[in-house]
Amino acid sequence: MFTGLSAFPLTPLVKGEIDENAFVALIEALAAAGVNSIGALGSTGSYAYLTREQRFAATRLAVSAAAGVPVMTSIGSVNAEEIVRLAEDAQKAGVSGLLLAPLCYQKLTAEEVFRLYERLCGEISVPLCIYDNPATSGFEFNDELLEALSFLPNMGSIKLGDLPADPADALARVAKLKSQVAAGVTIGISGDAQSAAGLLAGCDVWYSVLAGLFPDYCLRLTQAALRGDVEETRRLNGVLEPLWRFFRRYGSLRVIATVAELRGRAAAPCLPFPLQTLAGAERDALQEVAERVL
Template identity: 70%
Template sequence: MFTGLSAFPLTPLVDGEIAEASFVSLIENLADAGVNSIGALGSTGSYAYLTRQQRLRATKLAVSAAAGIPVMTSIGHVSTDEVMRLAEDAQNAGVSGVLLAPVSYQRLTSDEVFRLYDRVSTELSVPLCIYDNAATTGFEFTDELLVALSHLNNIGSIKIGELPADWNAALERVGSLKSRVSEGVTIGISGDAQSASGMIAGCDVWYSVLGGLFPHYSLSLAQAALSKDESETHQLNTALEPLWVFYRRHGSLRVIATVAELLGSVPSPCLPFPLQTLMGKERSALEKTLLRLDFLA
């Protein structure tokens, strides 16, 4: 399940509760498009803001609506005991994999992160995707740590959050990781604005925020990049540059949530309090940009 396009949908909320009809509709849209997997309750899905009960409910809804497409859900939490309970819930709900970022209030050491993944992976019956997201966790993985973790039980993929801006350095990093990780462990790229380059550089899967709302276009981009069609990839990705500008300014979550609200795909407001979608001039500017990106629909 850790290849191709893994689409990460929003979990729309109304007064702190999951807007279930909207959430199911988002999942069904991904299933209809034929994405390779669905990353329910990723960072885009606001997992960290939900209770254990809400996360279980959302996971069950996602698995049911996915029509057989593999579903991965996040089990991240500051408490390792809660991580284990969330893993059990996710597996009982029928997920095909789990996603884990090293979430912690106190900054973790490399040894502590290794111990976390060692404990969790040992008790899993489904594969785990390591989530390298220093922007939210504050922990920066070294490639040496990622390679070591890849040899633990039940590790299926590594979701990297950053690539070097220099093309040759990006190629070298992806190639080095792929040659050193355990056999069968894939390398995935997140951060939509850099994902086309990541796939051309050799990443096996795009963990995609854009794909959670616009799966058809995202599939076309992923297929072009993964087949190393550089011309088609460049064309499809360059067309998205007006959107990537907003990503760089505001982050992917607030932007894609605003887009979903503007399109009527989710209720407004849809983010967990106190997070807000774009307002004022930036919202108006994004709305105008969407008119230029009508090919996404």
């Protein structure tokens, strides 16, 4: 399940409660589009703001609505015992994979992170994806740690949060990782504005925020990149550059949630309080860009 396009939808909220109809509609649209997997309750899905009960309910809804498309869900928490309980819940709900970023309040060491993943991998029965996202987790992986973790049982993929900006350096890093990690563990890229470059550098999967709302366009881009069509990949990604500028400035969650509200895919406000979607002139400018490029 850790290849191709993995779409990460929003979890629309109304006064802190999951808007089940809107959430199911998003999942059903992804399944109909034929994405390779669905990352329900990723960072875009606001997992860190939801209770254990809400996360279990949303995961069950996602698996049911996905119509056989593999579903992965995040089990991140600052509490290790809670991570284990969340993993048990997700497996009961029928997920095909789990996603874990090492959230922390006290800064974690590499050894502590290894021990966390080691314990979890020994207690799960579905594959796990490592999420390297220091901007939200507070921990930055080095390649040596990623390589060591890849040999743990039930490890399925590594979701990179960053790559070198220089294409040659990005290609070299991905090639080195792929030569060193355990057989069968894929390398994925997130951070949508850099994902086309990541796919062209050899990543196996795009873990995509944009695909949570616009799977058809993102599938075209992913397929072009994976078949090595550099010109078409760059053309499709170039069309999105005005949107990527909003992503870089405001963050992908606020931008995609704003677009979902503008398109009627989620009621406003749809983010967990106190997070806010764009307003005023910024919202108007985003609406114009979204209508022009998608």
